[in-house]
Amino acid sequence: MAPKSRKEVNDSESSGDEAVENLDYKPPKDFSLYKGKKSVFDTNKAAKQELWLIRVPEGVTNDDLASMSINLPAATSGSQEPLNSTFTLGTLKKKETSTTSSTTTQYHLQNVTPESGIAGEMLALQAIIPDSSKGGRFVQASHGFHHHLALVAQPTIPSGSPLAEEILSRPIPQKKQPDGLKMRFKFAGSDTQEPGSKPSKSGKEFAARWAKTMEKRRQEEEEELLRAQQAEEEAGEEEEGGEEEEEKEEIEGTSAIDVEAEEEEASDNGDSHVAPIDEAAQDEAEEEELPTRKRKSEHMDIEATGETSRKEKKEKKEKKEKKEKKEKKEKKEKKRE
Numbered sequence: 393m394a395p396k397s398r399k400e401v402n403d404s405e406s407s408g409d410e411a412v413e414n415l416d417y418k419p420p421k422d423f424s425l426y427k428g429k430k431s432v433f434d435t436n437k438a439a440k441q442e443l444w445l446i447r448v449p450e451g452v453t454n455d456d457l458a459s460m461s462i463n464l465p466a467a468t469s470g471s472q473e474p475l476n477s478t479f480t481l482g483t484l485k486k487k488e489t490s491t492t493s494s495t496t497t498q499y500h501l502q503n504v505t506p507e508s509g510i511a512g513e514m515l516a517l518q519a520i521i522p523d524s525s526k527g528g529r530f531v532q533a534s535h536g537f538h539h540h541l542a543l544v545a546q547p548t549i550p551s552g553s554p555l556a557e558e559i560l561s562r563p564i565p566q567k568k569q570p571d572g573l574k575m576r577f578k579f580a581g582s583d584t585q586e587p588g589s590k591p592s593k594s595g596k597e598f599a600a601r602w603a604k605t606m607e608k609r610r611q612e613e614e615e616e617l618l619r620a621q622q623a624e625e626e627a628g629e630e631e632e633g634g635e636e637e638e639e640k641e642e643i644e645g646t647s648a649i650d651v652e653a654e655e656e657e658a659s660d661n662g663d664s665h666v667a668p669i670d671e672a673a674q675d676e677a678e679e680e681e682l683p684t685r686k687r688k689s690e691h692m693d694i695e696a697t698g699e700t701s702r703k704e705k706k707e708k709k710e711k712k713e714k715k716e717k718k719e720k721k722e723k724k725e726k727k728r729e
Contacts, residue, residue, distance in 0.1 A: 433521040435531060442538035443519050447511050449543060452486065452499070460484040462501060465539060479503060481541065497545055504540040511542040611723070618716065629705065 419425075430436075433443075448457070462482040484499040504511050519533035578594070 430524045431522045431528075435521055435523045435525075435533070439534065443521075443533060443535070444539045444541060445514055445517065445519070445537045446501075447504075447514060447540075447542040449499075449545065451488070452484070452543060456484060456486055460501070465503065484543065495548075497548075499543050499545050501541055501543050504542050510544060511540070514540045514542070618712075625705070625709070 460482050465479075465481065480500045480502055482501040484501070485496055486499065487494065487496050502508070502510065504514050506512065506515065517537070519537055520530045521533050522528050523531045
């Protein structure tokens with residue numbers, strides 16, 4: 393903003409009294425001062441009554457408010473406790489119509505507090521009321537507002553049931569396919585046979601393939617069992633062979649000891665041709681030889697039983713192999729049929 397010139401400043405200083413006189417209000421022509429009656433909100437009446445500040449949303453008329461009943465707050469009905477908690481004093485239902493639909497909105501009249509979080513700016517407002525003693529001029533109310541109330545619309549949460557019904561009733565459009573196409577890929581379960589219906593050609597083929605796979609799996613399981621049994625038998629034979637070798641070594645050791653004992657006896661007998669024969673000593677020697685002879689006979693019996701067990705095992709093994717070959721031939725013949 394440009395500074396004022398000296399001339400303008402001098403003019404204003406010279407005409408200071410005239411400027412003050414021009415500030416007085418002069419009503420227009422044909423207008424006169426109205427001396428009205430006392431207002432409902434006059435200071436004399438406001439001192440004896442309570443002033444409530446109510447915030448109403450746009451669209452709610454006085455006629456709508458006239459049909460609403462309000463419950464007096466606890467502080468007004470005689471209690472001296474402050475109204476810090478938010479509560480509802482009344483409800484209002486208003487039917488609102490539009491070009492597409494009509495809905496009913498529900499409003500709640502709630503008190504405004506610093507903790508409520510709604511219309512907090514109302515708490516900073518001051519009441520200005522007319523004063524009849526001062527010619528109807530507006531002055532600030534001495535007691536201010538007793539209650540701050542706000543008419544708040546209750547939010548309506550949309551439910552999904554109408555939309556779900558609409559989607560269910562909506563017809564499913566069939567997608568148009570070009571001519572000449574042939575279905576080649578069939579996902580799992582597309583050929584499932586319904587109970588009581590005849591199987592289709594593709595269903596029969598699938599059933600045959602499935603039967604073959606199951607038969608193949610069964611054969612593989614049987615072969616695995618046979619292999620496991622053979623491995624167990626071979627392990628048992630190896631253990632028995634080791635035991636037999638140990639027994640043979642023991643038998644050879646005892647036989648060598650017996651031969652040495654016989655040679656010693658023979659040498660003793662050869663040297664004592666001149667001496668007379670001691671029958672008692674011979675009887676003792678024979679008694680000593682008896683346990684060695686018994687051991688030899690026992691070892692011979694063990695060898696015989698070991699050979700018979702080996703023969704039996706070989707015969708069992710040959711029988712199993714013949715049986716397996718026979719079963720395989722029968723299965724092959726069945727498959728060919």
